Amino acid sequence: SLIYSRHQIPKGSILLNPLALEVLSPIDRFQAEKGGLLVLDCSWERVEESFHVKIPALNRCLPYLVAANPTNYGKPTKLSSAEAMAAALYILGFYDAARRILSIFKWGPTFLDLNREALDSYSRAQSSVQVLEAQRLFMPERNNRYSESET
Secondary structure, eight states, X not given: OXXXXXXXXXXXXXXXXXXXXXXXXXXXXXXXXXXXXXXXXXXXXXXXXXXXXXXXXXXXXXXXXXXXXXXXXXXBTOOOHHHHHHHHHHHTTOHHHHHHHHTTSXXXXXXXXXXXHHHHHHHHOSSHHHHHHHHHHHOHHHHHHHHHHHO
């Protein structure tokens, strides 16, 4: 459901916040079922301003993923609100719900195709530490450093 005021946010909700210090992991599933999962729909140009306001929720960032939306296609971490919500649902094990959200958009299935290996890996993690470890495998900087050391 849509929330228009901070006062409507259910206690114990998880807010997807790109500035959060803790990454979302499957262990957050119970909390999401209990309190809900929130996405703040705002422009990337206003992220700092939008998330500067204190929002009464557990803040979690998403691990490394690549956008498939037409505005930011191929850009790491520049997900649309729909991509962010679908990614979070997938990581938490709500695979069908993630697919339903993405099915609304022509590019939705592409998001899953681009990120399937990473999303599957994140969704199997047993902790936020394991999500961060898995994330390293999908970040290009790591792959570039690895290939440079090979030569």
